[in-house]
Amino acid sequence: MTEEIRRGLAGVVADSTAISRVNPETNSLLYRGYPVQELADTQLFEAVALLLWNGELPTDDDLEWLRANGRPHRMLRDDVRAAIDALPLGSHPMDEVRTAVSVIGAREGEGESLLESGASREENVARSLRLFAALPAIVAYGQRRRHGLDPIPSREDLTYAQNFLWMTHGDLPDPVVVDAFNRSMILYAEHSFNASTFTARVITSTLSDLHSAVVGAIGALKGPLHGGANEMVMHTFDEIGTAGNVRPWLDTALAERRKIMGFGHRVYKHGDSRVPTMRAALGALVEHYDRPDVLALYEALEREFVERKGIYPNLDFPSGPAYHLMGFDTPTFTPLFVAARVTGWTAHILEQQADNSLIRPLAAYNGVPERHVQAAEPVS
Numbered sequence: 001m002t003e004e005i006r007r008g009l010a011g012v013v014a015d016s017t018a019i020s021r022v023n024p025e026t027n028s029l030l031y032r033g034y035p036v037q038e039l040a041d042t043q044l045f046e047a048v049a050l051l052l053w054n055g056e057l058p059t060d061d062d063l064e065w066l067r068a069n070g071r072p073h074r075m076l077r078d079d080v081r082a083a084i085d086a087l088p089l090g091s092h093p094m095d096e097v098r099t100a101v102s103v104i105g106a107r108e109g110e111g112e113s114l115l116e117s118g119a120s121r122e123e124n125v126a127r128s129l130r131l132f133a134a135l136p137a138i139v140a141y142g143q144r145r146r147h148g149l150d151p152i153p154s155r156e157d158l159t160y161a162q163n164f165l166w167m168t169h170g171d172l173p174d175p176v177v178v179d180a181f182n183r184s185m186i187l188y189a190e191h192s193f194n195a196s197t198f199t200a201r202v203i204t205s206t207l208s209d210l211h212s213a214v215v216g217a218i219g220a221l222k223g224p225l226h227g228g229a230n231e232m233v234m235h236t237f238d239e240i241g242t243a244g245n246v247r248p249w250l251d252t253a254l255a256e257r258r259k260i261m262g263f264g265h266r267v268y269k270h271g272d273s274r275v276p277t278m279r280a281a282l283g284a285l286v287e288h289y290d291r292p293d294v295l296a297l298y299e300a301l302e303r304e305f306v307e308r309k310g311i312y313p314n315l316d317f318p319s320g321p322a323y324h325l326m327g328f329d330t331p332t333f334t335p336l337f338v339a340a341r342v343t344g345w346t347a348h349i350l351e352q353q354a355d356n357s358l359i360r361p362l363a364a365y366n367g368v369p370e371r372h373v374q375a376a377e378p379v380s
């Protein structure tokens with residue numbers, strides 16, 4: 001039998017989803033039918049989280065439910081802080097976030113047994129909300145710990161974006177900054193069957209629990225071919241230094257056949273639908289902080305790379321320098337992606353649970369043909 005092998009599952013339609021539609025032909029991305037650009041222009045990230053989980057934009061009652069059941073979980077809990085503090089200071093913040101989610105999962109699932117049928121949809125939506133609410137304190141504490149600073153208590157009177165920036169910096173930044181951050185969270189929230197979401201669905205398909213699926217997804221997101229690219233973009237900016245260095249830097253990088261992080265995409269081959277919105281947010285930040293040098297480097301690298309390779313930027317390219325301008329340190333960038341994508345992951349976990357089929361593809365065997373152990377002395 002000859003099997004068709006699709007390496008990397010490229011072009012394979014593995015299942016259907018009602019959560020988002022990525023259309024590279026029209027360069028569009030819809031969340032539950034709404035263009036992501038419209039959502040970024042008009043919505044708070046927390047409303048988009050509810051849209052992804054429930055299928056509809058929230059009513060006032062839904063928002064009240066979110067405030068009442070989510071905001072009390074914003075604080076950094078002692079068990080989570082102790083687990084993070086037990087990690088070496090030099091560990092990557094994605095390891096901190098992964099560990100913290102494991103701790104929360106053990107706490108949430110306490111007393112549950114594999115013999116029971118698992119949490120209900122209602123309970124899993126509530127768990128998704130609590131995890132969504134808890135992640136900013138974890139990410140913000142990671143950055144503060146690296147810089148020898150104490151955590152800043154969360155505030156229940158602020159929006160998600162305001163509170164996140166508050167816990168990171170201890171002050172409330174200009175609305176321009178809050179708006180750019182809110183947009184970035186919405187743009188990062190969901191992207192169909194990307195590698196981390198697919199990982200979450202694979203884990204869910206074995207009837208494992210929500211937090212285990214999120215922990216696996218965090219592991220998949222960490223890699224530089226996926227979420228880790230936003231951190232790598234900033235390393236590239238640091239390495240190049242100024243717009244004037246782009247050409248010689250790129251000459252060397254291309255001669256060495258290096259991957260230029262923040263460019264290229266498995267699905268979009270003519271540009272990422274989210275980039276113009278994030279590029280506009282970066283422009284607003286550049287103006288606010290008076291950092292034309294950042295935009296000059298961004299534009300020079302984009303121009304040169306697109307001209308030479310015909311490969312376009314993905315969302316990580318504008319997000320990296322935008323997070324830098326907002327005052328996040330570079331290792332925090334991918335954890336920020338986690339805080340956003342946890343909404344999409346959990347929406348997919350709920351969808352997979354609602355109509356499950358074990359995900360288990362085949363492999364074409366290409367090892368040695370069948371052979372047999374030679375008769376030998378029995379092992380004593």
Ligand SMILES: CC(=O)SCCNC(=O)CCNC(=O)[C@H](O)C(C)(C)COP(=O)(O)OP(=O)(O)OC[C@H]1O[C@@H](n2cnc3c(N)ncnc32)[C@H](O)[C@@H]1OP(=O)(O)O
Pocket residue numbers: 008224225226227229258259260261262263264265266267311314315316
């Ligand atoms: C939010 C996100 O997660 S978006 C993705 C973030 N990841 C990155 O930015 C990492 C850099 N980009 C890449 O590595 C790739 O473009 C990927 C992994 C995103 C997509 O990969 P694939 O669809 O498998 O395409 P593939 O890697 O085969 O690329 C096709 C060709 O373009 C080249 N190419 C693609 N992206 C890049 C890049 N960023 N820099 C240099 N060359 C590239 C490949 O080397 C390959 O060339 P070849 O045919 O001569 O070997």
Ligand SMILES: O=C([O-])CC(=O)C(=O)O
Pocket residue numbers: 188190191193194195226265266267314315
């Ligand atoms: O869709 C992908 O493969 C990667 C991506 O852009 C995302 O997860 O946001």
